[in-house]
Amino acid sequence: MATLPVYRWRLGPDGLATRRQLRALGLRPGGQDVVAEVHRPRRRRGPLVAYLYRVDRAKPVRPMTPARTAALAAAMRARRTCPTCRTDAGYCIPRSLGMCVTCHDTPSS
Secondary structure (H helix, E strand, O other): OOOOOEEEOOOOOOOEEOHHHHHHOOEEOOOOOOOEEEEEOOOOOOOEEEEEEEOOOOEEOOOOOHHHHHHHHHHHHHHHEOOOOOOEOOOOOOOOOOOOHHHHHOOOO
């Protein structure tokens, strides 16, 4: 197995992009293999690694279908619904609390 080329942070060659960079261009990797890595050094831990893909082989992002839009809306609605009071909190419920802030701050009797 051949090793991947490794580049330093911000020094990757033209024609290669990370997943986020591809997404900003309206593209996706499209099943292609990783062609290189970019390493960002850190002081006390190992480097952060970003995988690079070829831009010329990337495919366009698939459009959102009505079913995917409805599923995403339902998932976000579930994240906003408090399991204690069953109301829409208007924001995503913090996982650390497990309920809306109002229910968490109200003393239970």
